Amino acid sequence: MGNQKRIIVACGSGVATSQTVASKIETMCEDENINVNVEAVDIKSLESFIDQCDIYVSIVPTGLKDWGKPTISGIPFLTGIGIDEEFDKLKEMLHQ
Amino acid sequence: MSTVVNYILGLGSAIFLPIVMILLGLIIKMKPKRAIISGLTLGIAFTAMNMVLSFMFSSISPAASAFVKNTGINLSAIDVGWAPMAAIAWAWPYALALFPLQIGINLVMLALKWTDCLNVDLWNVWGKIFTASLVAAATKSIPLAFVAAIIQIVLELKSGDITQKQIYKITKIPGVACTHPMLIEAAILAPINRLLDFVPGINKININAQQMKEKIGVFGENSVMGFIVGALIAVFGGFDLKGILNTAMQVATALVLFPMMAKLFMQALAPIADSAGTFMKKRFKGREIHIGLDWPFMAGQSEIWVAAIILVPFELVIAVLMSKAGLNTVIPLAGIVNVIIIVPALVVTGGNLVRMIILGLIGTPIYLAIATSFAPMTTSLAKAVGTIQIPKGQFIAFFGVEMPELRWALVHGLNIIHGEIVGFVALIAFFGLFFWYAKYMKKRDIGDTVNIANNTNKTQKI
Numbered sequence: 178m179g180n181q182k183r184i185i186v187a188c189g190s191g192v193a194t195s196q197t198v199a200s201k202i203e204t205m206c207e208d209e210n211i212n213v214n215v216e217a218v219d220i221k222s223l224e225s226f227i228d229q230c231d232i233y234v235s236i237v238p239t240g241l242k243d244w245g246k247p248t249i250s251g252i253p254f255l256t257g258i259g260i261d262e263e264f265d266k267l268k269e270m271l272h273q
Numbered sequence: 274m275s276t277v278v279n280y281i282l283g284l285g286s287a288i289f290l291p292i293v294m295i296l297l298g299l300i301i302k303m304k305p306k307r308a309i310i311s312g313l314t315l316g317i318a319f320t321a322m323n324m325v326l327s328f329m330f331s332s333i334s335p336a337a338s339a340f341v342k343n344t345g346i347n348l349s350a351i352d353v354g355w356a357p358m359a360a361i362a363w364a365w366p367y368a369l370a371l372f373p374l375q376i377g378i379n380l381v382m383l384a385l386k387w388t389d390c391l392n393v394d395l396w397n398v399w400g401k402i403f404t405a406s407l408v409a410a411a412t413k414s415i416p417l418a419f420v421a422a423i424i425q426i427v428l429e430l431k432s433g434d435i436t437q438k439q440i441y442k443i444t445k446i447p448g449v450a451c452t453h454p455m456l457i458e459a460a461i462l463a464p465i466n467r468l469l470d471f472v473p474g475i476n477k478i479n480i481n482a483q484q485m486k487e488k489i490g491v492f493g494e495n496s497v498m499g500f501i502v503g504a505l506i507a508v509f510g511g512f513d514l515k516g517i518l519n520t521a522m523q524v525a526t527a528l529v530l531f532p533m534m535a536k537l538f539m540q541a542l543a544p545i546a547d548s549a550g551t552f553m554k555k556r557f558k559g560r561e562i563h564i565g566l567d568w569p570f571m572a573g574q575s576e577i578w579v580a581a582i583i584l585v586p587f588e589l590v591i592a593v594l595m596s597k598a599g600l601n602t603v604i605p606l607a608g609i610v611n612v613i614i615i616v617p618a619l620v621v622t623g624g625n626l627v628r629m630i631i632l633g634l635i636g637t638p639i640y641l642a643i644a645t646s647f648a649p650m651t652t653s654l655a656k657a658v659g660t661i662q663i664p665k666g667q668f669i670a671f672f673g674v675e676m677p678e679l680r681w682a683l684v685h686g687l688n689i690i691h692g693e694i695v696g697f698v699a700l701i702a703f704f705g706l707f708f709w710y711a712k713y714m715k716k717r718d719i720g721d722t723v724n725i726a727n728n729t730n731k732t733q734k735i
Binding site for chain 1: 551564
């Protein structure tokens, strides 16, 4: 568990959209035997969660606010379009 | 056979639905272990939601009755927000039938080119179930409940088409649309927004929403808002300091726990929603479509939070004033940061903060009135789901009821079988309005393409 990376996904209530993305990423990581902890949180409370994560998955346009964390877009995990590319980016970040 | 079915139904939603869930999971070839965990999680979700709801009522009930007694203001219906309403919806015996219904209608409409949206947001299926269960409660007719759900499914897809370009302009995320029912409210807000064009000076005010959000954003958090409103109720109920602080803390606890419990529903349903989504996406490879999503991909717009938070004190004042006039019994609480009206206002106004607030103010009384009118129904549905004790004379309400006018019109309009003519007329009128709205937004889209050069400024500011 020592170097398990923590990924945070945020959405309007931390329930539906973010959980969908989180479950998707979790399953994809599980399939490739990558050990991660993915958590869905409420975007209004993001400030209190962001410090505890290694990677932030944003479902709002990236660039609105820089949280100072490696960030990928969560939208491809919802639409299925460009999902492999975004997942590759995530894997690269995990290796760093 | 029917005794067996009745026996299983009689076990309660927390037992019955997990059984269905596990069977369904096995049918779509989930691993047995995952199917069982999904099913158990669903049962836990119901039980947990019930527990928090009971806890909340045990703390807020005495304060709320003291409030009514002390002030003479009859606010006896407590807004518990969307999370318990979702639980009520999922407990409807026909709930899971809405998945294939939504997917089927969507695929047919795409094939016939009646829509360009593929709605993969299978979480918000609960919104259709909720409407259906209300219609079923009012009309006592299951077929009519499904008619209502079908109407909502079709309108959501059309609403996704209609708003797609404006939402792209605001978010700059390509290939997506928002099929959340809250956006159907834009059909009501659009004509009001059009009228505002004739009010001089309204577009001149310039406010930096981002800066304001940093200052007042903390009031958007469930914990803070729950504490404040809980405290207010206890203060006006004449409680002592200890009572006030304890009520406030307990209400805050409930509001923070509601979404956490709702997340369990999501976790339970995610595998099914995921395989259904993948199934749908595979059908339309190659065609230019928009993927219909839940609303939060717009949640990065500061205007939403600023407008919704500014509305809060007005909502409370309006609730009290309307109650004096006998038009409202609802205390806005869990849904008090009412994005349900602000997000459609964002889309209709193109992110104009002042207009969003004005639309919010105009719309709030409608949400209160309809939440009031639904309160007896939502209360009896909640009682049917679980073992929650709601004292006589108190109600569970849903202030953030998406597209209240359409829901009201469906519940009463389809009840024409029992002679409710007014509701039916309202339903027809709503369809007419929706048609006008579709044309209004189309005109705006065309105008936007023409004025692209003038508009780049505005979108950057957002």
